[in-house]
Amino acid sequence: xxxxxxxxxxxxxxxxxxxxxxxxxxxxxxxxxxxxxxxxxxxxxxxxxxxxxxxxxxxxxxxxxxxxxxxxxxxxxxxxxxxxxxxxxxxxxxxxxxxxxxxxxxxxxxxxxxxxxxxxxxxxxxxxxxxxxxxxxxxxxxxxxxxxxxxxxxxxxxxxxxxxxxxxxxxxxxxxxxxxxxxxxxxxxxxxxxxxxxxxxxxxxxxxxxxxxxxxxxxxxxxxxxxxxxxxxxxxxxxxxxxxxxxxxxxxxxxxxxxxxxxxxxxxxxxxxxxxxxxxxxxxxxxxxxxxxxxxxxxxxxxxxxxxxxxxxxxxxxxxxxxxxxxxx
Amino acid sequence: xxxxxxxxxxxxxxxxxxxxxxxxxxxxxxxxxxxxxxxxxxxxxxxxxxxxxxxxxxxxxxxxxxxxxxxxxxxxxxxxxxxxxxxxxxxxxxxxxxxxxxxxxxxxxxxxxxxxxxxxxxxxxxxxxxxxxxxxxxxxxxxxxxxxxxxxxxxxxxxxxxxxxxxxxxxxxxxxxxxxxxxxxxxxxxxxxxxxxxxxxxxxxxxxxxxxxxxxxxxxxxxxxxxxxxxxxxxxxxxxxxxxxxxxxxxxxxxxxxxxxxxxxxxxxxxxxxxxxxxxxxxxx
Numbered sequence: 378x379x380x381x382x383x384x385x386x387x388x389x390x391x392x393x394x395x396x397x398x399x400x401x402x403x404x405x406x407x408x409x410x411x412x413x414x415x416x417x418x419x420x421x422x423x424x425x426x427x428x429x430x431x432x433x434x435x436x437x438x439x440x441x442x443x444x445x446x447x448x449x450x451x452x453x454x455x456x457x458x459x460x461x462x463x464x465x466x467x468x469x470x471x472x473x474x475x476x477x478x479x480x481x482x483x484x485x486x487x488x489x490x491x492x493x494x495x496x497x498x499x500x501x502x503x504x505x506x507x508x509x510x511x512x513x514x515x516x517x518x519x520x521x522x523x524x525x526x527x528x529x530x531x532x533x534x535x536x537x538x539x540x541x542x543x544x545x546x547x548x549x550x551x552x553x554x555x556x557x558x559x560x561x562x563x564x565x566x567x568x569x570x571x572x573x574x575x576x577x578x579x580x581x582x583x584x585x586x587x588x589x590x591x592x593x594x595x596x597x598x599x600x601x602x603x604x605x606x607x608x609x610x611x612x613x614x615x616x617x618x619x620x621x622x623x624x625x626x627x628x629x630x631x632x633x634x635x636x637x638x639x640x641x642x643x644x645x646x647x648x649x650x651x652x653x654x655x656x657x658x659x660x661x662x663x664x665x666x667x668x669x670x671x672x673x674x675x676x677x678x679x680x681x682x683x684x685x686x687x688x689x690x691x692x693x694x695x696x697x698x699x700x701x702x703x704x705x706x
Numbered sequence: 707x708x709x710x711x712x713x714x715x716x717x718x719x720x721x722x723x724x725x726x727x728x729x730x731x732x733x734x735x736x737x738x739x740x741x742x743x744x745x746x747x748x749x750x751x752x753x754x755x756x757x758x759x760x761x762x763x764x765x766x767x768x769x770x771x772x773x774x775x776x777x778x779x780x781x782x783x784x785x786x787x788x789x790x791x792x793x794x795x796x797x798x799x800x801x802x803x804x805x806x807x808x809x810x811x812x813x814x815x816x817x818x819x820x821x822x823x824x825x826x827x828x829x830x831x832x833x834x835x836x837x838x839x840x841x842x843x844x845x846x847x848x849x850x851x852x853x854x855x856x857x858x859x860x861x862x863x864x865x866x867x868x869x870x871x872x873x874x875x876x877x878x879x880x881x882x883x884x885x886x887x888x889x890x891x892x893x894x895x896x897x898x899x900x901x902x903x904x905x906x907x908x909x910x911x912x913x914x915x916x917x918x919x920x921x922x923x924x925x926x927x928x929x930x931x932x933x934x935x936x937x938x939x940x941x942x943x944x945x946x947x948x949x950x951x952x953x954x955x956x957x958x959x960x961x962x963x964x965x966x967x968x969x970x971x972x973x974x975x976x977x978x979x980x981x982x983x984x985x986x987x988x989x990x991x
Contacts, residue, residue: 382743472851473939530829532940533851538828668741669958672937680940686853687941703958705739 384595386419389606395613400654401426401630404499404661405592413499422609423589424617425627429479429554429574429662430585430649432561436568437465437549446572449579450487453550457526460549468521469548471539472531472683475664475676477518479586480552482663483574484514486584491658497700498661506663506700511693519682519689532680544569555627555646556590562642571645573653585653586662590627622647667703674699729972736965742955746962753966763967766938766945767974769857770926773946776861777868777925782917785872786910790902792873793880805877809870816867820934823863824850827935850936853943860944863931868924872917879913880906915986919979926975947971 389395399415406417433446438456441463447453457467470476486494489510496504521527528534534542543551544564552574561569573583593612595605611617618629619636622643628650629636635647653659664671674696681687687695736753740746757763788808795801811819826832827849834846849859887905896904907914929948932938938945938953947967955964 473937530848530851533828533848669953669960672953672957676937677939677941684853684940703960 382597383420384597384599384602386422386595386606386609389609390419393606393610393613395422395610395631397422397613397631398654400587400659401589403495404588404665405594412501414501421589421592421594422612423592423630424612425590425621425625426587426630426650427554427556427590428585428587428628428646428650428653429482429552430646431480431572431574432543432551432553432557433570433572434543434546434549434551434565434568435570437546438570440465441549443549446570447575449575449581450484450577452579453575454521456549457521458524461525466528466548467526467550469534469539469543469551470527470531470683471534471536472527472680473533473535475671475679476534476536476539476552477679477683478662478664478675479554480574481514481518481679482586482660483552483584484517485510485663486658486660487577487581488513491584491660494663495660498663498666500666500704505697507693507697511696512690515682515689515692519685522683523685527683531683554586555650556625558642558646559625562640567641569642571642571649573649573657576658582656582658583649583653584658584660585649587653587659588661588665589630590621590625667700669703670696670699673703732965732968734965735961736969738962740961741959742961743959749962753963754970756963757966757970762942762945763947763950765942766947766950767971769944770928770946770948770971772857773861773864773925773928774922776858777864777928778918778921780865781868781872781921782914785869785876785917786902786907788869788873789876789880790898790906792877805874808873811867812870812874814867816930817934819863819867820931823866823931824935827859851940853940856936856940856944860932860935863935864925864928867931868921872921875913875917876910879910883909911987915983918982918986922979922982923975926971926978 390397397419401423402419403415404413405421405423406415406419407413408417431446433443437460438444441456441459443456443459447456460467468480470480482494489508493504493508493510497506522531528542528548539551540553540557540560542548544561555571558571561571573585576582576584593605593609595602595609599605613631615636618631621627621629622636622638628647635651638644638647664675678687678692678695682689682692735746737748737750738746739749739752792801792804795804814822828834829846829848829851833849837843837846847855849855883905887909888901891901891905927948928946929952932944932946932949933952936944938949948971951964951968951971954960954967
């Protein structure tokens, strides 16, 4: 958007009467000064939404008396302690490609609020990662690793291996997102559950990171802009939203009644999504704050955090320095 | 005279366009701060200063040098001994079979080898299974997930890939050594090791030089093995310049810095390989 490669979609939004919730489009809005945020003009439209969430194994849960998804982080930690005592791996986590970030982000939002995190992701002036909330989240995550809640080879496990091992029955919880709903449902059927990351206590809002499954923009030098815009309009129709539900585990973009699904896990995901839209605390993904921060800083430093070689208190500062360097600040 | 240049022309043009021009372009990019899409800003030698002062970037160069032990020294030493042993095998079929087995890894793409070894080095992979089978449970590790062992584990993958090449090359060289030299040495009472050092190694100067050059370059420029197995992790413990350049250029969109690192790597390789070649081959002349 800053390089003027995309077309401003505001005219189309007005003409077609698109009503897209802020939560789904803030990251695709940029104002005249290049600042990302809800006040800016629209430059891209999401076709579906990827959303983080927590998978859990209902069969393993039954073994420790967990019949419902945990409604608070306290309950979650309690369940993990019980699982550990029962010889069940509490949480499957892919440390090799930064899989710790989803639950870390949930802990961070719980500790400091969604606005601070979102502000940092969209690169607002003065937003910083070096906060108490980030430090608390890092300390919690590291304490789980030290308590043996994570796989012993966590830094060698990549996302697809983690998914495979979880669906094979290793791990009570698996922090991931709706992109895995289809695979998990197929492999585990009724044994799988999908829930949102709980707030610290039962009265705190649940959290999730939300982003477009695919976002469509129109290049500035495209020849058939109106035709492209017509497709974008199609994406907001009932038909398109139903296609998204039926063929992927993603949540549909746009407002209005959610389409229904025959798959139990997809239905759970849609319920979670609906609840989050009404009273959850959602943000974008911290992994997307800059083009490079995921591979340059987040993945390696989560690995160092998990194997204990990095002091949790230093984690936020390291991420913030890399963020500033990459933004040329 | 002109005919000579005309014969040279096609290959020279190909080389200039696909090898020399990209190198010149990379050097050009290294003086700019560019994200690959928008306009660039001239920054002089800033990128080079970053390469030499950022501990992560310097560290990656250090790791590449460490890999020389596994990619170069081990395969040459063991390759020499293996080649000398194979030479002694009287049975032709066994000797050929041994050579084929040893050379097979070379035929496999590095990326595929990286993936296969990642599975073998996993917690429940082949290596740990063998150790447990031998009763050595304490020796099992998360080879690629533990900072202390990851770089050496990557080195072992590289060793496996380079050994066959060294064996085959050195074996062909040994075949060219006059057999009568060995006979004369045996008559004088020289044992197997003495013959290796007095006859075989001096006779293999040319091949050793080639082996050293190719394996050292493989170590310093390694990309596919590291990328497929660890991506530079855990932490930064296996990051090498090859992977770092890729990440800087394509994931972080810092083309200028990536180019500077690439140029530094190229100069380093030349500085290492040049004298090495002269050292090994020079003595023979």
